[in-house]
């Protein structure tokens with residue numbers, strides 16, 4: 466059986482940062498190991514994505530096409546959607562290869578399975594969540610599949626979805642087979658984000674009110690054996706010359722010691738690699754910050770999200786303002802860049818919390834002023850995603866209607882603080898410009 470995987474459009478235009486699609490490369494590799502003939506097309510890498518789909522279909526002639534939908538929209542306060550290009554891709558596949566089965570998967574599909582089955586009638590099946598075990602079972606029973614973890618099948622006008630898998634043992638992790646999609650094609654195309662992702666674990670035990678990571682990977686932390694992680698990085702470096710990596714974990718420095726052990730192994734093998742990933746502030750101290758830096762960390766990415774204690778509490782971050790300031794003080798003393806992500810106009814925002822937020826941002830800039838090692842500050846309104854506490858808060862509080870369709874970009878940004886983001890952005894830009902231009906104190 467011939468199986469073609471397509472990474473559908475993940476970004477709005479060719480100028481955006483691209484990421485190597487490890488999800489479909491893992492799936493294709495494990496199918497190949499089982500005797501399937503596989504191929505991969507990433508629509509994000511060329512200049513004529515739909516033309517590339519048509520020619521790949523005609524040359525490869527797949528029996529099954531797996532469509533991966535990673536992002537439902539570009540986030541970042543934008544109002545465009547990635548559903549239309551996904552729909553058109555499925556339509557194009559059905560038109561060119563009417564006999565092929567079309568199966569969808571990926572993070573964004575997993576957040577909206579039923580909605581997307583309705584929106585895209587060309588899809589025969591979907592798989593919600595991780596698919597290493599489920600996809601081979603589905604391919605072996607396409608005409609009449611039994612109950613399979615995460616399987617999404619049509620059921621009248623709607624869809625029936627079996628409980629997803631969130632339990633893959635990371636000791637059995639099958640590394641992405643890079644022969645199926647050359648990682649060097651992704652070298653040098655991004656200005657900021659390392660395009661090659663490495664998983665060190667799956668799962669997230671936290672309860673942040675807006676976040677879907679536990680929906681996608683479950684709450685149980687499943688760590689990969691550290692040598693397997695470093696072997697993967699080392700072989701990518703030796704075989705493909707890859708030097709920069711992004712650890713894709715929800716939180717890279719949790720649980721304690723896993724990342725530390727990976728770093729110790731990188732240092733022991735004398736690998737000259739650069740990497741980054743999202744870290745929690747309450748597990749960040751002088752000792753591990755120094756170790757991370759020595760092992761090649763090129764950016765501490767923090768997502769404290771709340772700009773004051775009230776915001777941290779309403780977002781259920783289980784962090785204190787002091788944790789964030791202490792982490793930023795430590796980070797500011799290193800030679801590593803730090804990036805902070807904050808959410809703006811969160812539930813319960815008042816004049817007082819806005820003022821506190823502005824002062825908090827000032828303090829972070831003050832800490833980094835000396836070494837000028839503040840990469841950037843990302844300020845976003847919250848994209849309301851299904852199944853999160855934010856959805857309940859937004860619907861319950863009348864911020865969105867009971868029937869608002871979350872499939873398309875919907876942000877939590879009620880009046881009267883709907884323009885607060887711009888005040889924060891003005892402060893952020895001003896501090897940034899004045900830090901670099903050295904023309905005295907910013908206002």
Ligand code: B12
Pocket residue numbers: 475476482483484485486487488489491492530531532533534535536537538539540541568569570571572573575591592594595596597600658659660661662663664677678681682711712713714715848850
């Ligand atoms: C790491 C990460 C990043 C890194 C990527 C760096 C890199 N080099 O890889 C960075 C920080 C750069 C990033 C950026 C963005 N990201 Co991001 N990212 C993630 C994260 C945490 C992990 C992704 C990952 O690699 N997972 C590991 C792989 C193995 O899993 P997977 O791809 O999901 O594949 C599995 C299954 O989905 C399934 N599957 C996948 N494809 C298919 C296909 C078929 C046919 C089948 C059956 C199954 C299947 O099987 C796979 C194996 O089990 C996810 C959250 C999450 N936990 O999923 C968010 C996530 C995917 N990102 C998201 C978004 C929106 C973005 C951005 C648009 C944000 C922005 N404005 O910058 C950009 C887009 C970048 C791009 N070009 O696509 C959203 C997408 C959903 C949504 N809300 O739209 C997520 C879910 C987070 C969120 N906030 O909700 N991201």
